Amino acid sequence: MxxxxxxxxxxxxxxxxSACYKMCKHGVFAIEKNKPxxxxxxxxxxxxxxxxxxxxEKAIMYSGDFRRMIKCSCNDD
Ligand code: SF4
Ligand code: SF4
Structure with a gap:
């Protein structure tokens, strides 16, 4: 999955x-050329x-949140 x-x-x-990089304890980010x-x-x-x-800078979104924002018309009655 x-x-x-x-x-x-x-x-x-x-x-x-680098606030995101420092915050995460799960190794999700790396810093390359001064950017995460x-x-x-x-x-x-x-x-x-x-x-x-x-x-x-509110520069981070999450795939899961984005998914919820997309409304598929297949679900409309
Ligand atoms: S995405 Fe960029 S601006 Fe936002 S916390 Fe991470 S390094 Fe800082
Ligand atoms: S959302 Fe993911 S990448 Fe961000 S701090 Fe939490 S575990 Fe780490």
């Missing part, structure tokens, strides 16, 4: 403060918003 919850970084908003990169989706904990809550 594919991983359904992991952080997605908007690199255009990210200022490279998601290297381990599998390590992310379902439902955790820890890194996103620390991000001063």
């Amino acid at each position: 594919s991983k359904l919850w992991y952080p997605m970084i908007n690199q255009g908003k990210c200022i490279g403060c 990169k998601v290297i381990n989706r599998e390590g992310c904990v379902e439902g955790c918003h820890g890194c996103g809550n620390r991000c001063p």
